[in-house]
Amino acid sequence: MTLTETAYAKINLALHVRQRRADGYHELETLFAFVDGGDTLTARAAERDELRVTGEFAPELTDPFGNIVARALNTLPRSGGLSITLDKRLPVAAGLGGGSADAGAVFRIVEQLHALPDDWRDRAARLGADVPACVESRACVGRGTGTELEPVENDLAGAPVLLVNPRVPLTTGPVFAAWDGTDRGPLPEGPASVMAREGRNDLEAPATALCPPIADVLAALRETDADLVRMSGSGATCFALYRDTDALHRAAQTLQTSHPHWWQMSGSLR
Template identity: 35%
Template sequence: MTEHGTPRASLDLPAPAKLNRMLHITGRRADGYHELQTLFQFLDHGDTLRLALRQDGEISLTPDIAGVPHDQNLIVRAAHLLQSRHGGTLGADIHLEKHLPLGGGLGGGSSDAATALLGLATLWGLELSLEHLAELGLALGADVPVFVHGRAAWAEGVGERLTPVELDTPWFVVVHPGIEVATPTVFQAPELTRHTPPITMARALQGGAPDWRNDCEATVRLHYPPISTVLDWLARRAPTMLTGTGACVFARLADEQQADRLLTEIDGRWRAFKARGLNRSPLHDVLDR
């Protein structure tokens, strides 16, 4: 039985980006999915969802996203899933202010879905646990639970087995090379490294080479030369890595001033932004207020 509180009229909520501070592929399962070990961390940069209560049960989403049919958008799917599981008769008008690139490896779609789940549960007065919402989110995508729980995490399995961690919180410059990476292309590539020996979380948290690397990077470089160009350019200036399967690449900086100087060097060559690493999602900060 779902407990009900008081519905809210409207909410403005962040859907933050994530970085994979390291990503190892330790095996391939019989179902074709890959076993991973990764460290997730949030950024103080992302999309924004504006939710307004409707009484008629309808779910609307604006604006349309090119190439993504309305009913296949993860935000709409999250809303309908929450409605169907909890007998909801309320609806919502949802406006997405999109800042994160599609196919960028920043978790934009997963973060949007998680913000929709938590935001609509609040908007509709559903008193649901984070564990339950994360379980719903897993049906939408392997990365959704980390955004629901809202804590930097060590992740294993397909990325769904999460242990909260505390990571350093440097400044980053994130660069998008202007192309979109198809994740299936990367994971289906025959040359992809799939048998990295598993390491312990304690070893991963030490943060040293060669553990803090992304096993997808060599394959992405091969199939997407513009990303290889960005990786090489950034690596001459700061420690640099691909996030997820890309296309975004991030450089770790000591402080905001270094991040600003690097952005000046980029000078419009690629789309780029600076952000601070966060161990707690800004979505949870807003909901707690």
């Protein structure tokens, strides 16, 4: 039997950094959302665990044993091995939780075959702060380091979304280190649309300072007929939400023509 799972791209519709913690991490409040596309994982039973990586961004994953997919397999108890092919379609170090989404897809594959252990959330959190949210891949609020999840009224499900990345990798650590330390307040209350509209991304300014092309992407998206434009996570991917698919397709075509070297993906929010 062959199983196929999509590692849904994660975006942060809002990301509020509240304070630096004593443990070196940051206290966050974020609104997670997921796009209906991303990497693809194909799995089948095998004598031992195997991982093969294909796709446009496969060359950027140079350590198969350090890959989070392999680590996710190692953290889940089960009988027998799995041979997994990862079709890497999402850019790496892009603010889309690509690796976390891949790990989340592994958890879902194992759940279908063997069920997950009761402490799967703790196991997921040890792989990365975004992994617990990516296992379920549905809109939610994340607090703490992002692992304390709360449900949210998801009135943005189905919203057309365009993701754009300038093809410049940006690792998370330096962006958090460049945050100015100012607490600009909590997430607003309400459904996802209110949180997104009235929220912000506190990492947008430090990320743009480290990666100036982010400003170009944001400016180009704001010239389209978008309802909301923002950077996701720690960058450098930015997103735009649209009222209908026609507006999305016009925007995607415009940016493809004016900036053909940029990576982009169109989809809908889950």
